[in-house]
Amino acid sequence: MPNALISLQNITKVYNRDADNEYRALKGVDLTIDEGEFVAIMGPSGSGKTTLMNILGALDTPTSGKYLLRGQNVGDLHPNELAEFRNKQVGFVFQQFNLLPRFNVLDNVLLPTIYGQVSDAEEKAKLVLAKVGLEHKMNSRPNQLSGGQVQRVAIARALIMSPAIIMADEPTGNLDSKTATEIMALFEQLNFEGNTIILVTHDEEVADYAKRTIKVRDGEVINSRKQK
Amino acid sequence: MSIRELVKISWFSIRANKVRAVLTTLGIVIGIGAVIAMLSVGQGAQQVILEQVEGLGANTVSIIPVANFRGPQSRSTFQQLLVNRLDKRLLETFANEVRFPEVEQIGAELSNSYEVSYRSEAAFLTVYGVSASLFDIREAELDRGQLFDANDEARQAKVAVLGSQAAQRLFNLDDPIGKVININGIKFTVVAILKPKSAGVDNRVDIPLTAMSSYLTGSRDVSQIVLRAKDESVVDTLATKVEDELRDFYHVAEGKQGDFTVFTSQDIQELASTVTSIFTTLLASIAGISLIVGGIGIMNIMLVSVTERTKEIGLRKAVGAKQSAILGQFLMESVLLTLIGGIIGIVLGVGLGLLVGAVGGFTIIISLQSIALATSVSVAIGLVFGFYPAYRAAQLNPIEALRYE
Numbered sequence: 274m275p276n277a278l279i280s281l282q283n284i285t286k287v288y289n290r291d292a293d294n295e296y297r298a299l300k301g302v303d304l305t306i307d308e309g310e311f312v313a314i315m316g317p318s319g320s321g322k323t324t325l326m327n328i329l330g331a332l333d334t335p336t337s338g339k340y341l342l343r344g345q346n347v348g349d350l351h352p353n354e355l356a357e358f359r360n361k362q363v364g365f366v367f368q369q370f371n372l373l374p375r376f377n378v379l380d381n382v383l384l385p386t387i388y389g390q391v392s393d394a395e396e397k398a399k400l401v402l403a404k405v406g407l408e409h410k411m412n413s414r415p416n417q418l419s420g421g422q423v424q425r426v427a428i429a430r431a432l433i434m435s436p437a438i439i440m441a442d443e444p445t446g447n448l449d450s451k452t453a454t455e456i457m458a459l460f461e462q463l464n465f466e467g468n469t470i471i472l473v474t475h476d477e478e479v480a481d482y483a484k485r486t487i488k489v490r491d492g493e494v495i496n497s498r499k500q501k
Numbered sequence: 502m503s504i505r506e507l508v509k510i511s512w513f514s515i516r517a518n519k520v521r522a523v524l525t526t527l528g529i530v531i532g533i534g535a536v537i538a539m540l541s542v543g544q545g546a547q548q549v550i551l552e553q554v555e556g557l558g559a560n561t562v563s564i565i566p567v568a569n570f571r572g573p574q575s576r577s578t579f580q581q582l583l584v585n586r587l588d589k590r591l592l593e594t595f596a597n598e599v600r601f602p603e604v605e606q607i608g609a610e611l612s613n614s615y616e617v618s619y620r621s622e623a624a625f626l627t628v629y630g631v632s633a634s635l636f637d638i639r640e641a642e643l644d645r646g647q648l649f650d651a652n653d654e655a656r657q658a659k660v661a662v663l664g665s666q667a668a669q670r671l672f673n674l675d676d677p678i679g680k681v682i683n684i685n686g687i688k689f690t691v692v693a694i695l696k697p698k699s700a701g702v703d704n705r706v707d708i709p710l711t712a713m714s715s716y717l718t719g720s721r722d723v724s725q726i727v728l729r730a731k732d733e734s735v736v737d738t739l740a741t742k743v744e745d746e747l748r749d750f751y752h753v754a755e756g757k758q759g760d761f762t763v764f765t766s767q768d769i770q771e772l773a774s775t776v777t778s779i780f781t782t783l784l785a786s787i788a789g790i791s792l793i794v795g796g797i798g799i800m801n802i803m804l805v806s807v808t809e810r811t812k813e814i815g816l817r818k819a820v821g822a823k824q825s826a827i828l829g830q831f832l833m834e835s836v837l838l839t840l841i842g843g844i845i846g847i848v849l850g851v852g853l854g855l856l857v858g859a860v861g862g863f864t865i866i867i868s869l870q871s872i873a874l875a876t877s878v879s880v881a882i883g884l885v886f887g888f889y890p891a892y893r894a895a896q897l898n899p900i901e902a903l904r905y906e
Contacts, residue, residue: 332819332900353823360821367903371816375517387506388821430820 278437278469279306279329284338286324286492298324300492301338306438306471311464313472313483321492323442326473330365330440331358342437360389364431368443370423372415372430378402379411382429389434401429405459421452428459432468439463439470445479457482511834514806515841522838525802528795529842529882530849533875535788537850540871542857543781545864550773553699554766558638560733561766562740564591564726564747586611586722587761594746595728601742603735608635609723611713615685617706619671626667628684628706630713630723636662638729641702646678646693654709659716661689666703668694684708687716736765792878795842796886803835803890814894815902828895835887836880843879847872 286299298321306312316322327333328340331347334355340347342362350358359365364385372381379398386394402408405425415423424444431439441460445453461482464470472483480486488496515522566587592609595601611630616623633650635641641648649660661682668677668691677691689708697703714721728743730736744763753759807814814827822830851867858865 327900330819332903353825356818356821356823359819365819371812371819371903373813373816375513384817385820387503388817388823388826434821 277305278308278310278343279304280339280341281305282339282341284328284335284340286321286328286333287336290336298492299328299335302494304487304494304497306469309464309467309469311460311470311472311482311484313474313480313486314489315474315480315486316489317475320489322473322489325489326440326442326471329438329471330363331355357389360385361434362437364434364436364439366424366427366431366439366441366444368446370415370427370447372423372426374415377412377414378407378418378426381415381426382433384430385434391434394433397433398429401432404432405429419452420448421455424448424456425459428463432463437469439468440473441470442473443475444472445476453479507829507833508837510830511837514810514834515837521802525798526838526842526845528798529792529839529879530846532788532792532795533843533846533879534849534853535791536785536878537847537867537871537875538853538857539784539788540781541851541854541865541867542863543777543784544866544868544871545858547774547777547781548866549864550777551770553701554769554773558640558727558729559766560730560736561638562728562730562736562743562763563765564743564761564763566724566760567762586720586724587726588750589721589723591726591747591750592723594750595726595743601739603730603739603742604728605731606634606638606729608632608638608727608729609710610635610725610727611710611718611720611723613718615717617667617671618683619677619680622671622673624667624670626704626706628708628713628717630710630717631707632710635727636707638727642696642698644694644696646691648693649709654711657711657715658709659687659689659712660692660708662693662695662707663691664695664703664705665697667706685717736767740765792882796839796882799835799839799883800886800890803831803887804893806834807831807890807894811897811902811905814897815899815905818897818899819903824895828891831891831894832884832887835891836883839879839883840876843876846879847875850875
């Protein structure tokens, strides 16, 4: 596959290995995600979808198997290299937003840039803030914003390093349905502009925005279908 | 990640918990303040003592009698101390220019406590019979009147030179010059007053050695001989020669100790310097203990801070912060806390030192070294006591940290 962005090969994740309470969260996952895809990972709690997301986002390493991103084996990276990988290649959007309350919007968006060399960081921050429609809120504190606006700031923060993938973990879980629709429309727009988006959700409606749904159950991918 | 970023982040987080930061740094403030105050008082005391020692004269070799315990049948040490004197003939020996070319001036004194009175005022003061040359050797500074000289000494003049305190005690506001005082029933005329120098000098009454011998003690011996060397470089040589001469004079057997001791002005200075620096170190160490207590407070609050901000740490790790970056952030925060505390402590300590000096009448020295020391100590406390909390923060698992509620 010429434009495969992510390739997971027989990924397993075992917690408490060789102990009485050994738990196999992933039991050999094979998955390919292409450049520019909009993928929803679905599954009930305990299915292993969070573990899968953590591995894709380089927050966790697989017990065995290969995780290639643009040909680079992420599973082989040392903690410092993993940190750099998260910094450069992954933009996280969380259900809890996770903005730093003491920092203003601009500084929140700039957060990833202090851990990696970025030229014109402030210019870029203004650009991504404009993209999410919040350039006029740059100096506001998170507690002065609505839930939807807060999540937009988080999305801007995920975009600033121009990452290979945007990982969104239940991004609308704490939002009302109207705001959720707006946020999902923003993701659609970002995908349209060429960003690869991986969405983790248990909400069918939210998953419907994605072009492909990957269903996970009991640590295995049971279904991967294109919707659009 | 730049230092500027680190400072900014740390400053934000300290500002977010102002009351807590103030209370936490209080330990450091008090500790550093105490160290600075103690050092300034200690170093001030050191200088005062050194000045006093210098008041004994520069480049001098002094000989004083000492009592040596010789066995149960001998007199008590205290009695010996009172009785022991140096033979006055030694003065002629050391005046021999051929044998002691290093000697520039010779002085001797004989002291005893007497009731000294002027009209209705009376006080027990130490009266010193001194050779006139001793004023010169001791670099005594004249306030008023005229010091007695060798002629007065030769004719056993009944004149007295008062230290500033002694003059004050006997005369209050009266002008003592020309007045007659009574020393142990003998009348002496006050001819001069000395400038204040140190407690020891200010309380003495100096009269000619010859007058002391003739009218007061009846003894021809002296209680101290002071030789001034021509040059600093020959002081030690002179001291050795004097020691040999004394052993000879008093027939002290090889390996035995004589009833005298010889010391140079440098010996005294070194001794005073050692004693006062021990004193200063002791004071500073006691104050230092409060710094350790302060440091534990810092560690405690940093551990709380790390726990409170677990989620923030998880987020920072998720967006690419390496362990070293998290470690640096929390170390910077604790160092900033202790440094701020240290600076406030220095200001407070200087103020306290000046206050103690003003109230107690001590000399205070606030040296750049002690301020530099206090600053580096406060940074060091931040590093040492901040390390464990910062290390804990750096080791947090990002997934668990993000999930922390």
